[in-house]
Amino acid sequence: MGRINKITVVGASLAGLRAVQTLRREGFEGEVTLVGAETHLPYNRPPLSKSVLRGDDDVTLPGAEEVGDQWLRGRQAVRLDVRSRTVTLDDGAEVGYDGLVIASGARPRRLDGVRTLRTLDDALALRAQLESGHEHVLVIGGGFIGGEVASTARQLGRKVTLVDPAPYPMHAGLGEEASRWLAAHHERNGVELVTNARVTAVNGGQVRLSDGRSIAADLVVGGMGVAPNTEWLDGSGLSVDDGVLCEPTLFATESTDIVAAGDVARWPHGLFGGETVRIEHWSNANEQGAVAARNLLAGPENAQPFADVPNFATHVHGARVQTAGLPHLADAASITAGSPEEERFAVAFTRNGVLVGAVAVNSPKDLIKLKRAITARETL
Ligand SMILES: Cc1cc2nc3c(=O)[nH]c(=O)nc-3n(C[C@H](O)[C@H](O)[C@H](O)COP(=O)(O)OP(=O)(O)OC[C@H]3O[C@@H](n4cnc5c(N)ncnc54)[C@H](O)[C@@H]3O)c2cc1C
The missing domain is CATH 3.30.390.30 (FAD/NAD-linked reductase, C-terminal dimerisation domain)
Structure with a gap:
């Protein structure tokens, strides 16, 4: 532990918060700086597509108050220099480190004219639109976020169309039997399903599909997957390929002072033949934030591989x-x-x-x- 006196954590959400808490619980007494692009205290994202859309504002993440006064809120890391061990922020300030935790998460893929849902501000804006009488909601993508938005919009009494490129929603993640059941479950609950189709453009309330059809909608919401937030690492020399490439211990490849955790990390999972995976689930960010911090303190030679079985739950109708x-x-x-x-x-x-x-x-x-x-x- 003596080799590290100052740790910087980039990303003040679930994985970053768990890293900060773990550093303190493990007895790290040096300086900890948390850099976060959002201005809210770290909060829970799962309620955003569920209870928040129905009017409940509780997104409390237990332990969020532990971010402490070294939290640089509303500040974004824009560059990493691994030689001088410096993170540059969007206002030009430089933050040094002996150890770095990359927890910058992921952001939604976007399409013009389509609302996405990742942050509390996104959820409140979407809720305002749902409340203001947008009658027909078209959801692009039947993954967990799209499915939950469709389900919540139906609960609010909206007409809902769900467009998905696969034969059944969540086909890749759930397999044939369960995704076929899910499709029927959506339909039984009043969702109009349009499958084997992609949205190519949204223009003035008209949603154009790859099969040539056009559907009119009052509100278009996208659940089209996410991309990891790694642009600030461009030019740093760290290996990035749909996520920060890590060792089984979550140390960034060939690094002894940088770890990554949560939606941004890609690592070879020991349970699945060493195949590299990037997991976009709450429990993964929760556990990895803690393990990455512990491994950073222990050093690469004493670090433990991360091989928890990924798990995830969604609630639909x-x-x-x-x-x-x-x-x-x-x-x-x-x-x-x-x-x-x-x-x-x-x-x-x-x-x-x-x-x-x-x-x-x-x-x-x-x-x-x-x-x-x-x-x-x-x-x-
Ligand atoms: C609507 C919604 C519903 C969900 N429901 C579920 C569910 O039911 N079950 C489940 O398992 N998972 C769910 N998830 C996924 C889960 O919330 C994520 O896996 C989890 O939030 C990942 O945490 P993270 O800390 O790795 O990244 P994020 O939560 O993405 O946080 C990253 C943080 O870093 C900040 N940041 C990014 N770049 C920079 C930078 N350069 N400098 C500084 N800060 C930066 C971002 O602003 C953000 O605050 C849901 C997600 C959403 C959006």
């Missing part, structure tokens, strides 16, 4: 859909409990016979069992 592991890596899938007709079932995903993923619909106990089996690399 009253159903709870959970995943564990990486179902998209599988070469086979089978239902292990319940059935889609019962609206309660679990699916196990295997690669070469070894469990790599699980999906559970209204079946949390089955998900827990399957998640344990994935951790133990069980065969099916």
Whole structure:
């Protein structure tokens, strides 16, 4: 620990906050500087597409007050110089470090005329539009954010159309059985589904699709995926490829003083044959922020690999859909409990016979069992 006296954390959200808390809990007494582009105290994003749109403003992230007075809020890192160990901010100020935590997260892909949802300010603006009588909401992308916005808009009594390029929403992440069930579930709850189609342009309330159709909508919201916030690392010499490339310990490749955590980090996951992954889930940012900070203090030679099984839950029209592991890596899938007709079932995903993923619909106990089996690399 003696080699590090000053740690800078870039990104004041979940992963950055957990890193700061962990540094203090591990007894680090040196200087900690947290740089965050947003001006709000770190907050919880999952409620933004759920309760916040329905009028509940509670986005409290426990421990957020621990960011302390070394928090440079509303300030953005624009450049990293690894030789002089300096981060340059948007106002020209320079912040030095002996250890750096990269926790700059991700931002939504955008399309002109389309509202996106990532920040509290995005959610409040979207809520104002939903409340101001926009009758027909068209959602682009049936992933978890698009699905939740569609579900919430239906709860608010809006007419909803959901456009997705796959045959069923969340097809890649949930597999055939569960995504087919999800499509039917959306339709049973009044969502008009348009699948196998891409939005090519939005002009004055007209949404043009790749199949030549045009749909009129009062409000267009996009859940078109995210891109990691790595532009400020351009020219730094750090390896970046859809995320900051890291060692299994979350140290940036070939670095001994920089770690990355959360939506921005890509690392070889030990449980899945060393395939590099970047995970965009709350629990991943929560755990990685802590592990990255602990490893930074321990140094690369004593650092522990990060190999938690990814897991995630989404709530759509009253159903709870959970995943564990990486179902998209599988070469086979089978239902292990319940059935889609019962609206309660679990699916196990295997690669070469070894469990790599699980999906559970209204079946949390089955998900827990399957998640344990994935951790133990069980065969099916
Ligand atoms: C609407 C919504 C609903 C979600 N629902 C769920 C859910 O139900 N379950 C689930 O598991 N996950 C969910 N997620 C995903 C989860 O919130 C993210 O995985 C998590 O927020 C990632 O945390 P992070 O700290 O890595 O990054 P982020 O939360 O993206 O935070 C990064 C922070 O860094 C700041 N920043 C970026 N660049 C710079 C820079 N150059 N300088 C300074 N600061 C910078 C950003 O402004 C931001 O504040 C949801 C996300 C959203 C948007």
